[in-house]
Every structure is written in C-alpha cells, then in structure tokens.
Amino acid sequence: MSAFTKTTASIGAAALLIALAACSAEPASSSTDATPVSGGTLTFASGDAEPTCLDPAQSGNVPQALVSTQYIESLFYQSEDGEIEPWLASGWELSEDGLDYTITAQSGISFSDGTAFDAEAIKANIDYIRDPATKSSTGAYALAKVDSVEVTDNTTAVIHLTSPDSALLESLSQVWLPIQSPTALERGLEANCESPVGTGPFIVESWEKQSSITLVRNDDYTSPPPGASHTGPAYLDSIVWKFIPDDASRFAALQTGEVDVVDRVAPESLAALEAHSSLTFEGSSRPGYPESLVLNSTKAPFDDVKVREAFIRSLDIDAGLESVYFGSVDRSNSVLSTATKYGIETPDAYSTDVDKAKELLDEAGWTLGSDGIREKDGESLTVSFLINGDQVLAAQKALYEQFQASAKQVGIEVKLNSVDVATRYAQLAEWDYDIASAYYTKNSADVLRLIFDSANTELVGGYHSNTTGIADKDVDKLLRAAAESADEDERTDLYAEAQEIVAAGYYQVPIFDQQTRLGIKNTVVHGTRVIPALSLPTFYDSWLTR
Amino acid sequence: MTTAVISGGPVAIPRARTAGRRILSRVAGAIFVLWAVATISFFIIHVIPGDPALAIVGGAGSNVTQEVLEAARVEYGLDQPLWQQYIAQIGRLATLDLGTSYTLRTPVSDVIADHLPSTLILTVLSLTVAWILALALAIWVTRGGRIARVVGSTLEVVSAALPHFWIAAILVLVFAVSLRVLPATTAPGLPGVILPVVTLAIPLAGFLGQVMRESMLDALESPFVLSARARGESEFGVRWIHAIRHAALPGISLSGWAFGSLISGAVVVETIFAREGLGRSLLAAVIARDVPLVTGVLLTVAAVYIVVNILAEIAYVLVDPRTRVSS
Numbered sequence A: 001m002s003a004f005t006k007t008t009a010s011i012g013a014a015a016l017l018i019a020l021a022a023c024s025a026e027p028a029s030s031s032t033d034a035t036p037v038s039g040g041t042l043t044f045a046s047g048d049a050e051p052t053c054l055d056p057a058q059s060g061n062v063p064q065a066l067v068s069t070q071y072i073e074s075l076f077y078q079s080e081d082g083e084i085e086p087w088l089a090s091g092w093e094l095s096e097d098g099l100d101y102t103i104t105a106q107s108g109i110s111f112s113d114g115t116a117f118d119a120e121a122i123k124a125n126i127d128y129i130r131d132p133a134t135k136s137s138t139g140a141y142a143l144a145k146v147d148s149v150e151v152t153d154n155t156t157a158v159i160h161l162t163s164p165d166s167a168l169l170e171s172l173s174q175v176w177l178p179i180q181s182p183t184a185l186e187r188g189l190e191a192n193c194e195s196p197v198g199t200g201p202f203i204v205e206s207w208e209k210q211s212s213i214t215l216v217r218n219d220d221y222t223s224p225p226p227g228a229s230h231t232g233p234a235y236l237d238s239i240v241w242k243f244i245p246d247d248a249s250r251f252a253a254l255q256t257g258e259v260d261v262v263d264r265v266a267p268e269s270l271a272a273l274e275a276h277s278s279l280t281f282e283g284s285s286r287p288g289y290p291e292s293l294v295l296n297s298t299k300a301p302f303d304d305v306k307v308r309e310a311f312i313r314s315l316d317i318d319a320g321l322e323s324v325y326f327g328s329v330d331r332s333n334s335v336l337s338t339a340t341k342y343g344i345e346t347p348d349a350y351s352t353d354v355d356k357a358k359e360l361l362d363e364a365g366w367t368l369g370s371d372g373i374r375e376k377d378g379e380s381l382t383v384s385f386l387i388n389g390d391q392v393l394a395a396q397k398a399l400y401e402q403f404q405a406s407a408k409q410v411g412i413e414v415k416l417n418s419v420d421v422a423t424r425y426a427q428l429a430e431w432d433y434d435i436a437s438a439y440y441t442k443n444s445a446d447v448l449r450l451i452f453d454s455a456n457t458e459l460v461g462g463y464h465s466n467t468t469g470i471a472d473k474d475v476d477k478l479l480r481a482a483a484e485s486a487d488e489d490e491r492t493d494l495y496a497e498a499q500e501i502v503a504a505g506y507y508q509v510p511i512f513d514q515q516t517r518l519g520i521k522n523t524v525v526h527g528t529r530v531i532p533a534l535s536l537p538t539f540y541d542s543w544l545t546r
Numbered sequence B: 001m002t003t004a005v006i007s008g009g010p011v012a013i014p015r016a017r018t019a020g021r022r023i024l025s026r027v028a029g030a031i032f033v034l035w036a037v038a039t040i041s042f043f044i045i046h047v048i049p050g051d052p053a054l055a056i057v058g059g060a061g062s063n064v065t066q067e068v069l070e071a072a073r074v075e076y077g078l079d080q081p082l083w084q085q086y087i088a089q090i091g092r093l094a095t096l097d098l099g100t101s102y103t104l105r106t107p108v109s110d111v112i113a114d115h116l117p118s119t120l121i122l123t124v125l126s127l128t129v130a131w132i133l134a135l136a137l138a139i140w141v142t143r144g145g146r147i148a149r150v151v152g153s154t155l156e157v158v159s160a161a162l163p164h165f166w167i168a169a170i171l172v173l174v175f176a177v178s179l180r181v182l183p184a185t186t187a188p189g190l191p192g193v194i195l196p197v198v199t200l201a202i203p204l205a206g207f208l209g210q211v212m213r214e215s216m217l218d219a220l221e222s223p224f225v226l227s228a229r230a231r232g233e234s235e236f237g238v239r240w241i242h243a244i245r246h247a248a249l250p251g252i253s254l255s256g257w258a259f260g261s262l263i264s265g266a267v268v269v270e271t272i273f274a275r276e277g278l279g280r281s282l283l284a285a286v287i288a289r290d291v292p293l294v295t296g297v298l299l300t301v302a303a304v305y306i307v308v309n310i311l312a313e314i315a316y317v318l319v320d321p322r323t324r325v326s327s
Helices: A003-023 A062-068 A119-130 A138-142 A189-194 A247-256 A267-275 A305-314 A317-325 A354-363 A394-409 A421-429 A447-452 A473-484 A488-504 B002-008 B016-047 B052-056 B066-075 B082-094 B108-143 B146-161 B164-178 B190-220 B223-230 B235-272 B278-288 B291-319
Strands: A041-046 A076-078 A084-086 A089-094 A100-105 A146-153 A156-161 A202-208 A212-217 A238-243 A279-285 A288-295 A374-376 A382-388 A413-419 A435-441 A508-512 A515-521 A529-531 A536-538
Touching (some): A041 A062, A247 B164, A267 A394, A288 A305, A421 B278, B108 B146, B108 B190, B190 B223, B235 B278, B235 B291
Antiparallel strands (some): A089 A100, A288 A508
C-alpha cells in the first residue's frame, strides 16, 4: 500500500471518529479547584516508541525523556522564560575565565535507594555520561567541552571546561543528563536500563516489555522542582505507563476511559477531543529549532539564493496550517521556538508572495516550460523533498502535499520522497535531498550553532546537524561568540544578528514549534503540568477523582 | 507452500523405508528454508540504507559522538567485513544462539519467548474463528436459494478484500467508543482479545469461505452424495458428514498459507491494539535495523510456518480417506 493511501485512510478513519464523537457528548466535568487527594493509579498512554532502556543517559531520546521525568531529576531547572534555577544543585558560580563551574549540591536529598545525594554523586554522574561505554548520545554531546570534575568537599563539585560553554547549565537541566544513584550505577548498564534509580517522585517498580511500565510513589521524596504546587510525596500511588503507537487507538482508549492521559494527540483528533467536555487538550511548545523545511544549499537548484527565496515565497503556510491543524498550532516566524530564550521573529523573510517568487525564478534564468515546470539549460526545476515516513503525522503529510501544490504554481516541481527513519538519516548524511523536514529539540539558543555553524556540516556520528549547508563566516563567528559569552545582553545581540543573517539567506523556513500535545480526562485527572526544560509532563502534582 | 501440501497428499507409498527417507528429506528441507530465511534477511537488512551502529546507541537522529559510535561498532563486530559478519551470524545460528538484540540489549531468544505466546494465541484463535465463520457461511450459502448465494458470495469477496487496519478502526469505533462493550486496546482476559481476533478473522473467513463453498457445491453434486442419499442418508448427514469433509479439504491445505498471512496481519493488529507480540517486535526491529532481532523473529515465524504446514498435511490425511496409506 502506498503511503498516500494510508494517509488518506487514516484521515478517513479520523473523520469517522469525529462524527461518532459528536453523537456521544458527555456531561460537564467536575470542578478542578477542589482539594487534592492522595491515592489511585493513573494510566498514561504514550504514542512514542517504547524506550529500549529506562536510563536516559544510555542513548538519550524523547521516549526515554518522557518516562524518566517521573523518576529522575536534574541539577538545574529551567523556567518557562529560559532562566536557570536551582533544583538538586542549590547554586553555582562561574570563574572569571569561564572555564570552571563550581556547583553546590543541595543537602538532605536522597536517592530512592537510600544513597545520599552529594558532590560525589555529581561527579559520578557526569563521568558516567561521558564514559563511551555508557553510549550516551545527547548527554555526552552536551558535555563535549567538559574536561574533568573535581570534588572539593562533600557538597561542592567543580566542573572544569576546555573552553567556555554558556549552554552548560541549560544542558544540565535536561533529563538526558540525569542524576542517578551512584550505588545503582555500579550495578552495571543492563540493571540500570531495567530499573534506574533517581531522586524523583516515583520509582520504577516493573517493566513488562511491549505492555507497560509500572511506577510507584517515592514516599521519601523531598526535592520538588520550582513551580510545583505542593511539597512532600506525590499524590498518586502509582502510574501505569502504556505504549499505544496507533493515533486513533490511543485516542479511542482515552475516550473509553481505558487510559487517563495520552500524548501526541493527532491534529485530526483535536475537534473530537474538544467536543467532549470531559477531555482537555494541553499543548506546549518544546524548545529548540521548530519544525521547519530546510533547503539543501550545497547543490543545484537551491545553491542559488533566488531559487531558495522563490520556493519559500511560493508557500502559503498560514492557510496550510489552518486547514490541516485546525488552528491547534501557531505558525512560527523564528528559528527558535517560543520556549527558547533569545529568539527573534523575522516574518518578512517567510511571507507569501507568489508574484515575487515568479520574478525571482525569471531572474535566475528558469523559464516556464510547456508542462508548467520551469527549465534551465535543459534541466527541469524538480526538487526532492525528504520525508520521515515512519514518524510523519497524516496531517503533516497533508501539509507537505499543499506545499507541493503551491510550489507547482510558480513552476517548481516537488517530489515527495517518504522513507523510513534509518534511510532518511542515511540520505541526510549524503546530502541526498533538496528539501527536508527538520527540527531539533534543545533547551538553549546554542541549538543555532548546531544547525547553522558551518563546522556542523561535517558528519558526527553519521549525522551532520547543519542540514542546510549554510557556511557563513559571520554567522559562525556570532554563534561561537554567543556560546562562550556569559553576558546576557551580549548574547541577546549576538543571537539576534545571527538570526537576521540566517533568515535573509533563505536557507530554511520554520513552520511551527514542536509540541507536547497532551489529551487529559479532566473528570479524573487534575493538576498535571509540564517541566519546561523540554516541555515534558510530570505527574508529581497530579491527583485523581474517580 | 500450498501446492506442496496438496501434492503431498495423494502420493502414498506404503513402505517404512520410504517413509523414513521422506521424513529425512522433510527435515533437510526445513533446515534449508531456515538457512535461506537467515541469509536473505541478513543481506536485505544490510542492503537497505541505515546504520545498525546507530540503532545500538539510541536510534537514528541521536546526537552521538564518533567515539561512541566506533565503540559500539567494535563491541558488536560491525567493523568487520560483511561476509565475516555473515559467517559469524550463521555460525551462531547453527549452535541455536540467536544473539543479543542491538536495541533491547537482551538475548533474542528471551524476546521471542516473551512475545511468541501472545502472537500464537492471536493467530490460532483467529484461524479458528475464521474457520467457523467460513464453514457457517459455506453451509448457509449451499443450503439457501439464489439470494443466499448472491449475498454469501458478495460477503466473501468483500470481507476478503478488507484491509486489517480499516476493520480494526471500525470495530473500535462501534464496539469500544460507541457501544462501550469491549476495550479499544488490549486488556487482560477474553474481552481484550476479541477485537484483534475478529479483525484478523474477517478477511481470512471471506477467503476460506470462497473455496469451501465451491468444493461443498461440487461435493453435493457428486455421485457419492447421490449414493448416500440413495442409501437413505438424511440431508443433515449428507451435509455434516459427507459434504463438509469435501468443503474442509481446500480449507485445510490453505490453512498453512493462512497462518503465514495471519502472522503478517499480526504486525498491523498488534500495533493498532497495542497488543504485545512478535509482530510489534519485528516492526520495531526493522525500523531500528536491529539485525539479530529481525533474523530471530523471521526464523521463528519460518519455523512455526513449517510446523503448521506439517500439521495441515497430517490433518489432510485424516480428513481425506483417499490419501491414507493402506498396507
């Protein structure tokens, strides 16, 4: 079956769901301002793949981050506006030369196996993440500038850097750089995959592969994050963490009450969800580089800035988002998510202008052929759009088909090339694409260096994070300076200037922020919030009325 | 595979030595099939783009340093030339060692032991339900008049053509979301297995029903039914003792094939209903380029397939007296 018919079928099934949901509207929800009560089991269904390991230091992907946020905590907490606050660490100090971070461990905190959290634990964890045997990807990458960790007393650890890194504290507030019990780490990698031990409000009790993970309350919990609405142990007795990969099934399970909270609510389910007064949608932007289209500037035809601009001007992104996402996502006009500090908006660079697009293509020497596709020197203006067929939502696919149609109106033929995730990364590595969909989750403006610094066109681990091929000396200089600067005003200016240059080069076009999209049974579950660093839900404050 | 079963039936040479030789050649054939499955799956997964070392360190798209990637390659022998990896792989398989999954980091045999029972329950129940539906349909159609034939054959063709994901979506909408009588996703006990089983059984029942009806109609018009009737056999006896055996024969020989198609259907159904099973393991393993797990699951499916075909052959002999060996 072709991917297209599958997409059409899923949309058809979703339409049916919506129709049926309209017939079965439910009574109004109970009030949510009542006093929280303890007890009960919450069932969560994730649409992401089941993690292969519950320790987020080993590898380091979103499915791991989602579940481990319930039992593992970080040294620092990053607030909604990007500020760093103390969490397991009570404070920090940066040396004059920017090479030594002195971090103080909060005292009186224990891991759920009884081991005390102290400076030695900080060292043990940073060493563990950096050890190649751990096979940490995201975490080890973020610690690339760390030279060593020195414990100076029971509560003080000094992180020595090889060069200044203004993103270090932001990195250390991601769950991919977890703080786990040193005693538990000594059990070995495999045991730590099965039952990692953190300081969090829940404890991993059991993991039935392909079925569910059971988390139970940590009764000795003492380290709630900033912004939590209570202190002490969590309200829930336990969480059953399920995996339902199919979008329609996951939503059906939420409707029938088999599960209480789901993530990855599909745009086509949203209208049905909102028709139920007992269901609530909570979307929050994830930080980093938004969901975007990147244009490969290393080869024809997008090595010509006029052709790149023409393609971007041909797209009607607002109309596409409205028709496909039903207003559930806001358009992005920035290379940084609204959840990431230092972002600036450059809407002029991404506005629709079909006439200008045609003019630009004329200027660039592409003349309209008889079939409506432009030509130059016998070559037709055909570009290949690399799509991650494994993970793309039906709605996203529909959006890309609209882009395909709008590009055709100015004479650019777009071929949609939907492949599985491993093939996609292989083609990305070989620059074998003209357009690709891309995003990058990172809670720091330093993500810009990964995406736009020319150094990152080189393969690292089979992947180059700079996918547009932009190689601009000014951008490199600005981003590298910002990464080393500890001065907030200076960083603001440097990042703003870099973003202006990138936007004016038409290397890419942001579409919308990556989102955490929760569907919540509001008659049962109350008080769920997200930890802003990666916008991941925490059930620490959640309580149930059944 | 189907033809092998059918041709295996009527050939019957009544000598023990021949029987022994036949068993030997059957075993050799089975080993050949398993080797071929291992070889083809090994090379196919290496031909399609994607780096298994990335699967080991967290999947495509992880930010991973070159050192970590190299360490993983060396640890899992992926730095060796492909033919050496192949020889090592076949050598391990020959000693019944399925290796360790790249992504799950547990022995492949454990993964299979964990998830095979669930898939077997699903497929055996689906086959049973499909058989019951198909037989019921065949008997109803052959008894009823012209309208029953038109309705029956339309039902058969339509249900045989329905894709699993569509049936599943409709069943969930009707029985879980609207009527609320069955769970939308997998649940312990009988209620949780009903929708997955029916999803798999409907297209298969349509398919089996078609062949069963044809041969039942043939049987009812054949001389032995006439003579049974002449002997005074009741209509019930004619249908339920004589004709049904005829109807069952193509169904039995198709069941071997049907089992294979059910396992591929299980990939879809297990995903939609979030049910544990080998189908989901296989899907995840292929996406992640988890070579040992893909090979292990495919070998298991092939082995089950061989066993089911042998069982179908035995059943065929039991049902059809013409194929029985008389001394």
